[in-house]
Amino acid sequence: xxxxxxxxxxxEKVEEFIEFKKDxxxxxxxxxxxxxxxxxxxxxxxxxxxxxxxxxxxxxxxHIEAIKHVKAKAQAETLKRIYDDLTEKEQEIVRxxxxxxxxxxxxxxxxxxxxxxxxxxALIGYLYLTKQNVRLKEILDKT
Numbered sequence: 001x002x003x004x005x006x007x008x009x010x011x012e013k014v015e016e017f018i019e020f021k022k023d024x025x026x027x028x029x030x031x032x033x034x035x036x037x038x039x040x041x042x043x044x045x046x047x048x049x050x051x052x053x054x055x056x057x058x059x060x061x062x063h064i065e066a067i068k069h070v071k072a073k074a075q076a077e078t079l080k081r082i083y084d085d086l087t088e089k090e091q092e093i094v095r096x097x098x099x100x101x102x103x104x105x106x107x108x109x110x111x112x113x114x115x116x117x118x119x120x121x122a123l124i125g126y127l128y129l130t131k132q133n134v135r136l137k138e139i140l141d142k143t
Contacts (some may be wrong), residue, residue: 020131027129032100032122035093039125044070046140069143072109076116078143079123085142090123097122 027035047069051062068074079094086094098119106114127136 020129022129024130027126030129032093032096033102033118035123035125035129036097036100036118036121037125038129039121039123040070042128042136043075043121043124043140043143047143072106072113072117074117075120076109076113079116079120082139082142086123086139090127093123093126094119097126 022030044066047066048062051057051065055062055065057065083091083094098115100118100122102114102118104114109117124136124139127133127139
C-alpha cells in the first residue's frame, strides 16, 4: 500500500504524463496550424476542467456551456480583448497563426472570426509546446 509521501511524488509527476520531445527551436519551425491544432485541444481541456471545477452541471449542459467558450467567435473576441497585453513575441505568434493558409471553411463563423480563432489557438498551442506554463496560465485566466 502506498503512503502519502509516494502519492505526493506521483501527483508531482502527473504533470509529466505527456512527454515533450521538441525544444523551442523545433517548435518555432513548426507550421502555425500545428500550434493551433494543439492549442485547440489545450484550450478545450482548460475550459472543460474549469467548468467541472466551478459548476455542478451535468455532462450535456457542460458540453453546451463549453461550446460557448471554444467556438470561433468567442475565441476571436478573447484574442482581441487580450491582444494589447501580449508581448511582441506573442503578437508575432498570433500574426503567424492568423495568416496561416487554411483551406478549411468555417461552419459557424465568418472567415475573419475563424482566422482570429486560429491565431488564438496557435498562441495557446505555442505556449504549451514551449512549456511556458506560467504565461499560458496567465493568458488562460483572462479568458
